[in-house]
Amino acid sequence: MNLILLSGGSGQRLWPLSNNIRSKQFVPLLRGENGEYESMVQRVYRQITREDPNARIVVATAKRQVSTILNQLGDKVDVCVEPCRRDTFPAIALACSYLADVRGVGPEEPVVVCPVDPYVDDSYFAAVHRLAELAGADDAANLTLMGVEPTYPSAKYGYIIPETADAVSRVTAFKEKPDEQTAAEYIAKGALWNCGVFAFKLKYLLQAAHARMDFKGFADLQQNYDKQKKISFDYAVVEQEPDIRAARFAGEWKDVGSWNTFAEVMADPAIGKVLMDDTCRDTNVVNQLNIPIICMGCQNMVIAASSDGILVSDKQRSSHIKPFVEQVEGEARFAEKSWGSFTVLDVQPEATTIRIVLNEGHRLSYHSHEHRDEVWTIVTGTGRTVIDGTVRRVHPGDVVTMPAGAKHTLIADTALQVVEVQIGEEINVADKTKFELNL
Amino acid sequence: MNLILLSGGSGQRLWPLSNNIRSKQFVPLLRGENGEYESMVQRVYRQITREDPNARIVVATAKRQVSTILNQLGDKVDVCVEPCRRDTFPAIALACSYLADVRGVGPEEPVVVCPVDPYVDDSYFAAVHRLAELAGADDAANLTLMGVEPTYPSAKYGYIIPETADAVSRVTAFKEKPDEQTAAEYIAKGALWNCGVFAFKLKYLLQAAHARMDFKGFADLQQNYDKQKKISFDYAVVEQEPDIRAARFAGEWKDVGSWNTFAEVMADPAIGKVLMDDTCRDTNVVNQLNIPIICMGCQNMVIAASSDGILVSDKQRSSHIKPFVEQVEGEARFAEKSWGSFTVLDVQPEATTIRIVLNEGHRLSYHSHEHRDEVWTIVTGTGRTVIDGTVRRVHPGDVVTMPAGAKHTLIADTALQVVEVQIGEEINVADKTKFELNL
Numbered sequence: 105m106n107l108i109l110l111s112g113g114s115g116q117r118l119w120p121l122s123n124n125i126r127s128k129q130f131v132p133l134l135r136g137e138n139g140e141y142e143s144m145v146q147r148v149y150r151q152i153t154r155e156d157p158n159a160r161i162v163v164a165t166a167k168r169q170v171s172t173i174l175n176q177l178g179d180k181v182d183v184c185v186e187p188c189r190r191d192t193f194p195a196i197a198l199a200c201s202y203l204a205d206v207r208g209v210g211p212e213e214p215v216v217v218c219p220v221d222p223y224v225d226d227s228y229f230a231a232v233h234r235l236a237e238l239a240g241a242d243d244a245a246n247l248t249l250m251g252v253e254p255t256y257p258s259a260k261y262g263y264i265i266p267e268t269a270d271a272v273s274r275v276t277a278f279k280e281k282p283d284e285q286t287a288a289e290y291i292a293k294g295a296l297w298n299c300g301v302f303a304f305k306l307k308y309l310l311q312a313a314h315a316r317m318d319f320k321g322f323a324d325l326q327q328n329y330d331k332q333k334k335i336s337f338d339y340a341v342v343e344q345e346p347d348i349r350a351a352r353f354a355g356e357w358k359d360v361g362s363w364n365t366f367a368e369v370m371a372d373p374a375i376g377k378v379l380m381d382d383t384c385r386d387t388n389v390v391n392q393l394n395i396p397i398i399c400m401g402c403q404n405m406v407i408a409a410s411s412d413g414i415l416v417s418d419k420q421r422s423s424h425i426k427p428f429v430e431q432v433e434g435e436a437r438f439a440e441k442s443w444g445s446f447t448v449l450d451v452q453p454e455a456t457t458i459r460i461v462l463n464e465g466h467r468l469s470y471h472s473h474e475h476r477d478e479v480w481t482i483v484t485g486t487g488r489t490v491i492d493g494t495v496r497r498v499h500p501g502d503v504v505t506m507p508a509g510a511k512h513t514l515i516a517d518t519a520l521q522v523v524e525v526q527i528g529e530e531i532n533v534a535d536k537t538k539f540e541l542n543l
Numbered sequence: 544m545n546l547i548l549l550s551g552g553s554g555q556r557l558w559p560l561s562n563n564i565r566s567k568q569f570v571p572l573l574r575g576e577n578g579e580y581e582s583m584v585q586r587v588y589r590q591i592t593r594e595d596p597n598a599r600i601v602v603a604t605a606k607r608q609v610s611t612i613l614n615q616l617g618d619k620v621d622v623c624v625e626p627c628r629r630d631t632f633p634a635i636a637l638a639c640s641y642l643a644d645v646r647g648v649g650p651e652e653p654v655v656v657c658p659v660d661p662y663v664d665d666s667y668f669a670a671v672h673r674l675a676e677l678a679g680a681d682d683a684a685n686l687t688l689m690g691v692e693p694t695y696p697s698a699k700y701g702y703i704i705p706e707t708a709d710a711v712s713r714v715t716a717f718k719e720k721p722d723e724q725t726a727a728e729y730i731a732k733g734a735l736w737n738c739g740v741f742a743f744k745l746k747y748l749l750q751a752a753h754a755r756m757d758f759k760g761f762a763d764l765q766q767n768y769d770k771q772k773k774i775s776f777d778y779a780v781v782e783q784e785p786d787i788r789a790a791r792f793a794g795e796w797k798d799v800g801s802w803n804t805f806a807e808v809m810a811d812p813a814i815g816k817v818l819m820d821d822t823c824r825d826t827n828v829v830n831q832l833n834i835p836i837i838c839m840g841c842q843n844m845v846i847a848a849s850s851d852g853i854l855v856s857d858k859q860r861s862s863h864i865k866p867f868v869e870q871v872e873g874e875a876r877f878a879e880k881s882w883g884s885f886t887v888l889d890v891q892p893e894a895t896t897i898r899i900v901l902n903e904g905h906r907l908s909y910h911s912h913e914h915r916d917e918v919w920t921i922v923t924g925t926g927r928t929v930i931d932g933t934v935r936r937v938h939p940g941d942v943v944t945m946p947a948g949a950k951h952t953l954i955a956d957t958a959l960q961v962v963e964v965q966i967g968e969e970i971n972v973a974d975k976t977k978f979e980l981n982l
Contacts, residue, residue, distance in 0.1 A: 415836075
């Protein structure tokens with residue numbers, strides 16, 4: 105099957121383990137198959153390929169997520185990068201053009217669009233697979249949706265009202281997130297949760313896209329993406345389309361959108377350097393710092409620590425985190441990058457200290473800073489630096505100094521660990537000019 | 544008056560803000576007179592000198608606390624350093640010998656011994672002052688104690704049983720920490736809390752000391768301190784002495800021995816980078832890291848973070864912290880030193896990164912390491928390094944490399960801030976050889 109995984113998402117929901125570089129779907133706290141931790145996106149990828157080893161997966165995402173996706177999934181998936189934010193309809197149109205023009209998917213082939221981060225069991229992707237088959241059938245509706253059988257009257261989800269209780273039924277209406285009482289009334293009439301999964305023939309979406317947007321094909325759309333209007337798939341397609349069917353799904357489906365729900369699916373109640381006394385109850389602790397956390401008498405709490413900050417919250421309250429994170433948000437203090445990772449160790453008025461890990465065979469961009477000097481101390485590994493065109497080999501203990509204005513890069517011949525000290529009165533990430541480097 | 548302040552104490556009670564270098568009495572979280580934060584020892588010093596501007600104060604303490612005491616009190620107090628741990632009787636004998644031999648205190652003069660960390664109002668030190676006068680009178684008992692009028696039947700304190708309810712009374716018995724019911728019975732009979740404050744004429748204690756220990760005077764006792772037996776003042780003196788009186792004190796007295804009690808006297812519910820939502824209740828948060836803590840829905844908790852670790856505890860449970868701290872305790876990751884301070888920023892298998900602040904006019908010892916290379920990056924200030932005898936001026940941005948074996952020091956001509964990277968497979972604080980340096 106052809107699958108477009110929509111990977112958007114905020115870095116605030118699972119703060120401080122998610123940030124503006126690492127959205128919640130990349131936080132590696134679930135239990136993987138071999139006992140190691142995996143992220144939601146890794147879990148979903150594993151489940152999809154178990155259901156359909158030949159699935160053609162395109163992750164539709166923003167530029168800032170690309171490094172993390174490649175780090176977590178390798179090059180096993182295609183990544184379709186939105187040059188800028190234009191809501192779901194242009195994003196899906198871009199991914200569909202990619203499937204058609206780059207991957208050669210035929211116009212009659214079905215395509216399923218699915219959020220990248222549902223927490224589900226394997227039967228869910230069997231249902232996704234069937235959805236693709238339904239959408240690809242000759243007598244298919246223009247749009248086929250997955251509807252989840254509700255287990256309680258939730259006010260957090262939108263509802264699909266099907267015509268009948270059959271496994272597949274015409275849809276008579278969509279309802280926005282209702283209050284709990286209204287939700288209960290919908291459910292009594294057979295309503296289903298809208299889990300954001302829908303399928304169509306490729307030609308259907310491309311026609312809709314060409315009707316609304318002026319573009320020739322994938323390359324052209326990508327190039328002129330910033331000229332497109334922001335519009336959601338619901339508004340552009342679903343609300344205009346009379347021919348929609350819903351397929352029921354009765355298995356487990358969880359939208360782990362906050363610490364409260366995420367705690368239910370975490371691999372272990374305590375991850376990292378954590379000590380809990382025996383009076384702690386229903387408490388989840390994740391510690392990504394390398395200092396210990398001691399918890400005593402904690403009841404029904406979630407505690408999380410990273411280089412970005414520390415959260416100590418009652419589980420119920422944790423779903424209200426967003427405005428607080430907005431108050432404290434600054435530059436991300438840790439990030440996976442295409443070349444490795446960085447962690448900010450210390451920020452002082454005139455100095456910032458960072459630990460950089462550069463994976464074997466990778467290198468930093470060749471760049472300079474106008475307003476800060478930098479010093480690298482090589483801690484482990486071997487590699488080369490280039491400073492204003494001069495190449496030098498470096499080993500553990502070596503020190504490289506880069507005054508403001510000096511063009512510099514670091515190349516990892518084996519995996520490198522480096523401590524970087526930035527010195528200056530105006531240190532900020534925007535102070536960076538990149539250059540070509542031909543070695 | 545002559546006052547011996549006993550400054551011992553564990554670094555575990557207020558972990559992670561106290562550690563094996565900074566005991567709880569040095570944690571600066573109380574509200575000082577001018578709005579700034581002060582420690583228990585600073586508060587006590589301020590109260591004593593307000594009561595008696597001419598008080599002669601000797602702090603009896605261990606070597607590891609000397610830098611912190613001097614940093615917090617300056618040279619306004621005498622410090623009598625116990626060369627090793629020998630319990631309270633040898634420590635008091637050493638301080639009394641110091642008063643007699645170094646400070647010229649006469650044999651008939653009264654001396655008061657007092658813990659360094661009671662949380663009290665000013666009337667307490669007025670009572671201490673009266674205690675000195677009582678002990679110095681011609682008809683004084685050999686030993687005069689302060690007894691605090693109990694406000695509840697506590698199982699945490701020892702009790703003094705006085706003969707009468709008079710302001711000053713003979714003591715008929717001492718009782719160890721009882722259970723609450725027994726405590727209530729004691730209190731019904733007029734018992735007082737033993738707050739560890741007692742006074743005597745200097746000659747009394749020196750006679751007792753010479754009777755039990757073989758020494759000539761202060762210098763001799765200090766030199767042979769390690770040969771003395773460990774013995775408590777209670778066992779060596781109080782239990783043998785029939786002539787003891789107690790003076791009643793009816794004011795506020797608090798033994799802030801755990802986070803639970805310390806939280807009651809903290810200057811602010813939130814200190815440092817802290818955000819609490821409006822559903823937090825009766826919660827104290829102290830953050831000494833420079834990343835934010837967000838607290839939501841916390842009820843009756845204490846949360847504290849430093850470079851040593853993070854505590855998240857129900858207030859009641861926090862008094863049971865000790866065994867957990869023992870499990871996580873390693874090298875202290877931050878400390879005030881006589882020359883400034885250090886903070887460990889990062890510990891990796893083969894590298895440790897530290898921020899060093901060196902106060903103006905101070906210098907590090909001249910030393911070398913056998914098993915690690917070190918790199919200093921000067922961040923702010925100016926000074927000089929000496930590496931294997933060679934002096935060099937340093938400024939911000941300068942880098943100094945010290946291979947294993949190289950003798951090195953750093954001298955602060957103005958206050959220096961330095962990032963130190965230690966590199967090696969066996970990094971530990973014991974790997975340090977000191978040398979003489981004559982500039």
